[in-house]
Amino acid sequence: MSEPLLQVKNVKTYFYTMRGIVRAVDNVSLELSKGESLGLAGESGCGKSTLAFTIIRLVPPPGRIVDGNIVFQGKDITKMSEEEFRREIRWKGISMIFQGAMNVLNPVYTVGDQIAEVLMLHKKYTKKEALAEAAKLLQMVGIEPRRLKSYPFELSGGMKQRVVIAMALALNPPLVIADEPTTALDVVVQAQIMNLLKKLKRELKTSIILISHDLSLIAELADKVAIMYAGKIVEYGVSDYVYKNSKHPYTQGLIGSIPRLRGEIRDLTWIPGTPPDLRYPPPGCRFHPRCKYVMEKCKKEEPPLVEIEKGQYVACWLYA
């Protein structure tokens, strides 16, 4: 078994605000092999985006990576200097597709210039070479090359998102993090984007971490799934298994709330309550106030992430 591409070990990212310490990512670990895709699911505010930013070391102040380390291609990237990380890892090793492409592109430069910029900087292309490559990238994501001369405001939401994807692929990085890439886009465009991602996974063998609150989307793409709740991973494993045999009550609730085209007609389930305030999370298992299987132990002790079957992990006192 070759070395995993990415290893996140016990990472904690906290935000030190005036109102208290927000524990956005609290002791999270996961692993990704080359070519594998991971889906990161959970409600809004559970820490998924923060985890993504943590991996690419762009946590905005007052946030900080407090503990743990992240090993990428065998190197501990949390301990690297900012300059080294910028030169070696950012975009070359790990690139990111941002949420809400409305504002991710610089409004005063053309799309072509922006894609070319990355190529000229990291791969030392000349402008001409870079623009040629940029044209190819645009074609790959399904945009006409003449759009190189367009400004971001001249493009629709879907096109912009595709440009963003093109940019993310410019250096052909082994790992791409896609943070809610289809939110704020209509279902037709959403389908196009998902198809594009699937194509990339197939053809370029890029590892993708897909972050979404929409489990159905993750199901299309991910080999493995991690379910996050209140800054912690509560269930993690091969996506087929997680979807068909979800163990954690939260996962079950999430899956139960997705309507299905096939299968018996039944009521949709839903999870009562609201996610906790990450400054003062509940003691013990963070899900216990909303869990219908709650036990006394759940209120006092935090359940560890335990491997219940090969490659499947759950953090719940029902199984530990």
Add this chain to the structure above:
Amino acid sequence: MPSNRKSSRRGPESRIIKFLRGVKTALSEIWRETPGKVALVLLVFLISLAVIAASTITPEFLINWESATYWEDNPVVVPPCWVNKLGFRTSQTAQVYIQEPTYVEIDSDKGVVKYTFSYNYTLDVDTPPKDIYIKVNAPVLCETTPDGNITKKTPLVVISIERPDGLVITPWSLPLVLLGEAECGALLPTTKTTKETFNLAHVITSFMAKYNMTIPIEITGENETYISYAKAITRTAMRVTLEGKYMTVLSVFVYPEYFSVTLNRDTRILEDIRSQVKNLNETISALNIITYYKNKITTSLNLAYNNLSWLIENINLATYTDYLDTLYNVSREVSNVKDLALRARLPTDIRSEIDSLISRITRFIETATQTMEIINPTVSFRALQGDYRINVSLVYLIKTPPESIRAKVGIIIKGGCYGLLGTANKGIDIFTVILYGTPIALSIGFVTAVTAVFIGVFAGIVSGYYGGFIDEFIQRTVDVLGNIPFLPIMIIIGSMAQAMFTGPMKSLYIILLYMAILIVFGWGGVAITVRAMTLSIKEEPYIEAARALGASNRRIIFKHIFPQVLMYATAVLVFRVPDAILTEAGLSVLGIRHGWPTWGSLLANARAESRYDVWWWIFPPGIMISLTSLTFVLLGLAIERIVEPRLRTL
């Protein structure tokens, strides 16, 4: 299935309680960050000052605060008294009003009663105070004569001062008279001591006696008359210095430190006279006249010549007596010569020469006996440090006087310092004006800001919500207003207002006019931003939903648009408060005065007198203005952060 909804157990809360709770939350949010903390502390400080001031201010102060008589008892342009603690020593200021006598002396035999009011003053620096005067309101006492008539008695006011050098002087002695009718025991109008009524001669005499200011015999010689001339000249010298440098009345606080008299040893005039005598002698000798007369004349002239020569040669040892004796002798001789010349029928030109010589000598004698030309006294005075006791006595001629009386005796000694913040021109107490300026400043600022923002919000919402013609109109109006230069217009209107308004309410009208113009120029910016906010809120889906539900325009405005705009408006309002204060101060400093005691008016006075070198005058008002502005700027910053959470991480 467990239900999520909690039924509200309490009834609908009143809006006031909700509002107050909102205010409380807002305040605690503001307190959270440092700028907010500072702002709130300052705000509390300012408001307490304003409340204290507002509760003690009188309308009379507003009108009279710039009249010199209001501050008459204060020293002019002196620093605050705490500078003494920092090592910058000044004399103390005393403003004491005594109503009951310190002691009473009754002499029933002579029928005289003396009520004395005393005050102790200490001078502990090397400069005397700046002024001293006493103000007396004495009562009219009544005496019943044997035949049943009531006579009204007024007192003699005697002021005596016991000095640290043991000298007791009585610089003032003023009899009071009753003009018109008065009740028994009623107080006479104020009598104030002045430098005109100051008995300087008496003080000089006391000095000369106490300090043994006698001129040495070696200088004066022994002639009593001449000694008295010398003394008179000395007295004149002292009088000139005391009247000039010490304003007469301050002689109370000085003593003659250095005294010397010299005799002018310059012989030029004497030589001049002598050569005139010699020329005359030679001229007459050359004349063809009766020998008898010629001899007599020549003898006299020779005598005169010799006298003068003697004086000239011995000038360094001569005394004043010698000097004057010589001059008188010469005068006599030359008068003699004049007589002889007349009898000898000498020609007219010679005789007029003699006359001119006589008048010259006479004038010189006058100079020598009355001016400091020949006998030259030098007196320098120095402040007398120590404890003084000032006794103001009211002396009545009354056989059955009351045990005690009620009077009003004011002893004012203007020292080199005063009060908490010192004084400005005319003795204006800077602390008082700073204090009373606070509520004025806060009111002006607050009222202007609130009104301008209120109008702006209203105009902005109307403009943004209804659009169309009214929108265009409001926008163009704001554009035009924005392009009119604000300060010049204020100056023009301020100048005109000074001429236009009259009467006791003039200041109030001028200030109201300033505020009105500030409001007119101030609402525009707010309106534009509120309009933009309204426009974007208008497009929100919940507005459309509300309309679909049948909500009227008014309801939409007040329930949905207004509360959001309010948050922004509050921040803007707070930022605007200092504008009015600064404008008023600026206009005052330019010279366009309204007449009320504001911080700006103090600075305006400083500018008018060009006194930028008086730190206690220019620092406090500016600090107050800056501090107040700062309070509202910080408060505005804090509120802004709450309103726009994105800025919160700043």
Add this chain to the structure above:
Amino acid sequence: MPRAEVVILRRAVTLAISYVIIVIVVSAIIEGSGYSMRIYEAMVREAVNAELMALRRGGNVSEAFIEQYKQNLTRYYMYIYGLTDEQGNIIPPYVRMWNLVWRALRFDFGKTGSYSVANLVPTVPPVDILYVIATILPRTIAVVTVGEIIAALIAVKLGPRIAYKHGSLSDKFVVAYAAAMNAVPLWWLAMIFIYIFCYQLRIFPRSMRGVAPAFLYFWKDPLGNFISILYHITLPLVVFLIYIIGPWLYGFRAMLLRIIREDFVIAAKARGLPEEIITKKYILRPSIAPVLTSIILALAGSLGGFIITESIFDWPGMGTLYYSAILDGDAVTIMALFVVYVLVYLIARFILEVLYIIVDPRVRVR
């Protein structure tokens, strides 16, 4: 969507109309309210009384003669000061107002008869208003415009550095400093500095009037006058800089902070772009529009000088000019100055519009 040229033209027309309205309003305030007339009438009275007094002291004149002389003299002065026309009829305020408006619109500035205004040059009236403005303008530019430029440069250099060190001590210091400078009136700051440097330390002279000859006769002794100018402008320039740098730094910082938070900046960082490129292309370049606006408007506004501060320094600049003209009721000068300022402002706005189109592609299509 209309083309850029049409937009600019529309804008120009609107500005022109606004200009006319403003001119009318200001004329109304100056002349229509009778302000100017009042002052001129007072001056006429003073001049007449002065002559009458001289006449009386000469002695031997009958009251009747004096009365007649007074009438003639008054009529004469009223004509000279523009209060009456040739026939001796009083020109009513609204006619004066329209005359003023008409001349302002034609940019016919004419001459001023005001002593205070002429004094500033220094010279005696009547003097060409354009000449007065041209002579006095450099003095204000030397202090205010130079100050604004220096402040802008410092802000552009230091702004990004401080915005990056967000939350640090230097950042907090900038905010506190800006708040303080916002609260303190510039003219009071001037007073304090005068106290320290003119009275206590005696480095600078109390009144800055002496700078006028240095400007006026500059070419007669360029080096000497230059040094004299430097000597005179130091204190006002320093005070002004200290005051103005606060808002500049703060404004810059606020703008930069807003941009730094923008998604495309974070995305640029994620792409591994180095700091210099991010600063240049992602922060400064998109924010050029508001920055240019601040700079150009500040420069345009600086021509007005500061009335109050100038009077504290006794600095014979544009502010003092304005003030003298107002106090003397010199409507023509006020109007001329006003026209000049509004024109400068309008031209500046116009330049900005054109620059926006060049600089911001989003504006081009709109």
